[in-house]
Amino acid sequence: MKILHISAECYPIAKVGGLADVVGALPKYQNNDTTLSQVVMPFYDNKFTKEHSFSSVYSSELTLGENIYKFNILKLNSSTLDFDIFFVDVPKLLFKEYVYSYDDTERFLSFQIAVLDWMLTIKEKPSIIHCHDHHTGLVPFMLQESFKYESLNKIPNILTIHNAQYQGWFSHDNVHLIPEFNFDHVGLLDWGGQINPLAAAIKCAWSVTTVSPSYMDELKSAANGLEWLLSDETEKCVGILNGIDTNVWNPEVDTYIIKNYSQKTIQSGRKANKQFLCDNYNLDLEKPLFAFIGRLVGEKGADLLPESFKIALKENNISVFLLGSGHGDTENQLIELKSQFKGSYNAFIGYDEKLSHIIYAGADFLLMPSRVEPCGLNQMYALRYGTIPIVRSIGGLKDTVIDIDNNGFGICHNEVTIEEITKAIKRGADLYKNNTKFKKIRKQIMSIDHSWNASAQEYLNLYNSLNS
Ligand SMILES: Nc1ncnc2c1ncn2[C@@H]1O[C@H](COP(=O)(O)OP(=O)(O)O[C@H]2O[C@H](CO)[C@@H](O)[C@H](O)[C@H]2O)[C@@H](O)[C@H]1O
Known part of the structure; x- marks a missing residue:
C-alpha cells in the first residue's frame, strides 16, 4: 500500500503546532515491508530548507484563475526523516518565511493543485490520499469533481481534522480559482454562503477522522458551525487518538534537554x-x-x-x-x-x-x-x-x-x-x-504508552477497509 499524506506542516521542517508533530511521526510508524508512507508539503523559505539539499522530480506550470505559476516538486536528498518527503515549490506563492498568513487561500490552493497535477503524472499512484486539515480540504472535492482529475477519482481519500475551529473560508468570488467542475455541484463547496474547504472535505472525503474519539463526539454539538454536517456524515467519521513520536520525545536521548534521564535517574x-x-x-x-x-x-x-x-x-x-x-x-x-x-x-x-x-x-x-x-x-x-x-x-x-x-x-x-x-x-x-x-x-x-503503534495500526485498518 502506498499512502500519501498531504499537509501544510511537518516536523522538523515547518512546525506551527501539533499538526506538524503528527505528520512528522505517523508515516514513520506506518512504513513497513508492505506499506510505503510518504508526505508532500509546501516548500517554505525557512531554516530547514536552507540547510538541506533537494532534487527536482517534476516541473510544470499550474493555473490559478487567470494566473499561471511555475512549480517544482522537490525531494529531500538525505534520508534523515525515516520516510520520503516531497515539497511543492511555487516560488511566487509558497516560498515564504511563514507558514500561514493573510494570503492562505491562493497559497494553499496552488499547493493542492500542484500536488494533483503532479499525481496525474506519477506511474505508481498512491493507494490512499490522506489530507490534513482545511489547507488540504479541497483535494477530496477536486478529486471527485474537477474534470481534470477524473482519472484519480477512484483513489480513496481521507481527511483528518486536527482542529475544526479553522475552516479556510473564502468568498464565492474566488470559485474560478478551483479547476473546472460541473457547476451544478458548487453546493459541495458551500457552507453558510461561503466556500468552506473543511466542510467540502467532510462532504467529499471517503472517510473523516478526528484526532481523538471524544473530540469526534463533541464536534456534533460544537464544531464552529459544522455541527449539523458532522452529525449528518457520522457514518464515515471515526476518532483515532494521536500518538507521540517516542524517538523524538524521549528524555533518555533528547538532545534538547540539559540532562537526560530515565525512570531510574x-x-x-x-x-x-x-x-x-x-x-x-x-x-x-x-x-x-x-x-x-x-x-x-x-x-x-x-x-x-x-x-x-x-x-x-x-x-x-x-x-x-x-x-x-x-x-x-x-x-x-x-x-x-x-x-x-x-x-x-x-x-x-x-x-x-x-x-x-x-x-x-x-x-x-x-x-x-x-x-x-x-x-x-x-x-x-x-x-x-x-x-x-x-x-x-x-x-x-x-x-x-x-x-x-x-x-x-x-x-x-x-x-x-x-x-x-x-x-x-x-x-x-x-x-x-x-x-x-x-x-x-x-x-x-513515564511508562504510560502513548506511542503511535496502536493508532498507526488503526489508520492502516481504515485504509484497508476503503481499498477493499
Ligand atoms: N511557543 C511554543 N514554543 C515551542 N513549542 C510550542 C509552542 N507552542 C506550542 N508548542 C508545541 O506545539 C505542539 C502543540 O501541540 P498541541 O497538540 O497541543 O496543539 P495544537 O493546538 O497546535 O494542535 C492541533 O492539532 C494537534 C494534532 O492533531 C492536536 O493534538 C491538538 O489538539 C490540535 O489543537 C507541541 O509540540 C508543543 O510543545
Whole structure:
C-alpha cells in the first residue's frame, strides 16, 4: 500500500503546532515491508530548507484563475526523516518565511493543485490520499469533481481534522480559482454562503477522522458551525487518538534537554532541568513549578491565565513559567505580571522548540485549561517526561488523563473558569507537599504508552477497509 499524506506542516521542517508533530511521526510508524508512507508539503523559505539539499522530480506550470505559476516538486536528498518527503515549490506563492498568513487561500490552493497535477503524472499512484486539515480540504472535492482529475477519482481519500475551529473560508468570488467542475455541484463547496474547504472535505472525503474519539463526539454539538454536517456524515467519521513520536520525545536521548534521564535517574535528571529553568528565568528551585506551553488563544483557555496566575501565585507558595505566543492582549498581560511576581513567575513570549523540551523535563506540573482540545500532545509529552498534567477534561485530554482521585495520575477539572483553574493549581501544590505520593506518580506516568503503534495500526485498518 502506498499512502500519501498531504499537509501544510511537518516536523522538523515547518512546525506551527501539533499538526506538524503528527505528520512528522505517523508515516514513520506506518512504513513497513508492505506499506510505503510518504508526505508532500509546501516548500517554505525557512531554516530547514536552507540547510538541506533537494532534487527536482517534476516541473510544470499550474493555473490559478487567470494566473499561471511555475512549480517544482522537490525531494529531500538525505534520508534523515525515516520516510520520503516531497515539497511543492511555487516560488511566487509558497516560498515564504511563514507558514500561514493573510494570503492562505491562493497559497494553499496552488499547493493542492500542484500536488494533483503532479499525481496525474506519477506511474505508481498512491493507494490512499490522506489530507490534513482545511489547507488540504479541497483535494477530496477536486478529486471527485474537477474534470481534470477524473482519472484519480477512484483513489480513496481521507481527511483528518486536527482542529475544526479553522475552516479556510473564502468568498464565492474566488470559485474560478478551483479547476473546472460541473457547476451544478458548487453546493459541495458551500457552507453558510461561503466556500468552506473543511466542510467540502467532510462532504467529499471517503472517510473523516478526528484526532481523538471524544473530540469526534463533541464536534456534533460544537464544531464552529459544522455541527449539523458532522452529525449528518457520522457514518464515515471515526476518532483515532494521536500518538507521540517516542524517538523524538524521549528524555533518555533528547538532545534538547540539559540532562537526560530515565525512570531510574528521574530525580537527578529532572532536578538539573528544573535548575536550568530556575537559573535562567529567576525562579525558586524549592517551589513546585507549574508551566504552560502553547498558542495563546481562546481555545487553549489562555485569556484566563493572567488572572488565574495572579490568584494562584498569591494564594500558594509556587512558581509559574509560561512559553507561548498569540493574542497581543494576553501576551501583554502575561508580560506585565513579571514585575509583580519577581522570583516566582516568568514568561517567554515566542516560539522555542528547545525550551519547550526543557520545560517538559523540568516543570513539576503542566497546565492545559483548554476550551477545545481535539487531542492535545503536550499532556502526552508531559507524561513521558514525568511532568504531571493538570487538564480540563475535554476532547483528547479526557481520553488520556485520569484524575488522581479516580486512581489516576493527573489533575482534572470540568470547567474553564478562573476559579476551577486556580483550584486545580492548589490541588497540584497540595500534591507536591505529599512528597512520596508526588514522586511515585511522576515516576509511574513515564511508562504510560502513548506511542503511535496502536493508532498507526488503526489508520492502516481504515485504509484497508476503503481499498477493499
Ligand atoms: N511557543 C511554543 N514554543 C515551542 N513549542 C510550542 C509552542 N507552542 C506550542 N508548542 C508545541 O506545539 C505542539 C502543540 O501541540 P498541541 O497538540 O497541543 O496543539 P495544537 O493546538 O497546535 O494542535 C492541533 O492539532 C494537534 C494534532 O492533531 C492536536 O493534538 C491538538 O489538539 C490540535 O489543537 C507541541 O509540540 C508543543 O510543545
